[in-house]
Amino acid sequence: MKRVATIILNRNLPEITNALCEHLVKYDSALTDVYVVEAGSDSNRLSKYATWHAESPEVMTNGLRYGRGMNYGLIQLLKEEKFAQYDAFFLLANDTEFKDVSTLAPLVDLLDRHPRIGILSPCSQRWGERLLLEKEKTKYFWFIHNNAYLLRREFIESVCDKENPDIMDFLFDGTNFRGYGSESELIAKAYANDWAAAITTVVWASENESHLLEYADQIKTQGYEENLQLYIAEGRRWMRKKYGFNSHWSMQQYVKSFYDKFFEFHPEYSQYKV
């Protein structure tokens, strides 16, 4: 039985999604099943690996984005009674790129060796964090800005809404549509529940932003600049409404307080503290 369910989010970029699926099949098929959420893709722009097609009028118009899209995929697995069979879920935007080696084997190995890691993110060679991961290749962070996370099932179970699963709030808060600040909220939930969030350089991943720059029309989304402005404006409104935070720095302090507390109770992991 495969230990990981990989969920890939696609909207009208079948070639890019297919390439990512094929990469995972080639290098990680022993470890993962691959599921593709079509987030309002046109019927002629579906990935050949499409698993589920969210095609309500609202989704066809606006898409799902990372938060709602991953909630959708996870809920589908719950409905199909597959959720419990996996140890972890690898949540990927379709613009994620990996090296030509197995990505998941080292990540799963890390989850096994670090029993309190709930969120694991491969580092990118473009991130400054790699400088903090030279001696120790894996460390626990209070801030991770990424679109490729491996989440341990037990962590998800400790914070998700299993009783009333809905794409708006199963794991990610779907009211924050584009997701600015969402990863911080998830990390806070992790540390608040005794789970750590780690970055590792054992494997590398990168986000190919050129797809959004080049194919915004096909994705049926706003261009890069407009999307960025909306991402921030919506995220700030969400942060203010939900938490009363007027700045992302408040969110950072909130997350870091849980982070510091984690190490008070887990001094055995102090070598992984940033």
Next chain:
Amino acid sequence: MIHQRLQSFLQKRHCTLLGVGPMSVNCVDATIELANEHEVPVLMIASRRQIDSEDFGGGYVNNWTTQEFARYVTDRDKKGKILLARDHGGPWQSIKENQEKLGLRRAMDSAKSSYRADIDAGFQVLHIDPSIDIHGQPDVDEVLDRVFDLYDFCWTHAQQSRKEVIFEVGTEEQSGSTNSQEELDYTLNAIKKFCTQNKIPQPTFVVIQCGTRVMEMRNVGSFDSPVRVANEIPAEIQLPKMIEICNRHGILMKEHNTDYLSDEALQWHPRLGIHAANVAPEFGVAESTALINILESNGLEKLAERFLHIAYESKKWDKWMIDGTTASDRDRSLIAGHYVFSTPMCRELKVEAGKLLAKKGYDLEQYLKEQVKQSILRYFRNFRLTRTV
């Protein structure tokens, strides 16, 4: 005394201290007036290109020598609120040392002679920065050796002259990347050891790269960026760690290149525990912009064009431009404006403009000073240096 005074002010106010680059006479006047009006200590941070001793031909700011500049400031600083500070002192930090391609020993001697003039003139804060070497890239230990040499020289000369000085250390600037925690810890430990062995006071400030970087007329670092800046550690991670290290060493953390950050980012400086922050080109650009605005809004477009032309031709904008920039010639002129304020052509232009504007009831220099004051006041407000405006 100076160190304790600053510490005590910081503790009482929970504020961030401001370092202002003396970009022009109006900027210097504006800073003195605000520091005195609001009774807050302000560091006036002069680079060697802005102000230097007579041996180096002065600097581009009003062609002042160190002595003249210090005299000008201290004469006007009635309440003694300004701390005269040397920003980035050290070898090859002056144009002359670069042009003459001095070797290490002569460049160090030259830097010492500049520091000597600073101390004699009454500078109270000395930033020891020997990170530049036009002949190669010195490693951390080589840089530290130069720090110790300059530190010892300055301290000894200050003692002999019965002058009080405090020190700022920190060996990187605008690198875009980050000094690592290990590097900072190593540097601070080494300096501490040197100071203890030589019975010299520890430095008051250390420069930390906080994710701030100025290009053109904006801050392009990670501090204020909602998205990743390639190869930089996000400020959300970098800052708390660096502050933790500074606090452990009992040294105040100073941020450079703070210009153009948003109000929100600035308001978080005191809360995050950033003890001091330097701002410079923003105030120069504020004055150039104000000059162009008042000229253009009073039918003096030709004078505005002349100023823009002089500034553009200086090419002083060059080092501030982003690769593949889309900045207009006007933007470039505004970036370079303060470098040419003291040139004969610009002085002449301002006299002419001053006369024409006076007929319309404007005092040009007063107007420019007020505009720079507004720009500085943004930092006063956000850094909790004043609660009354």
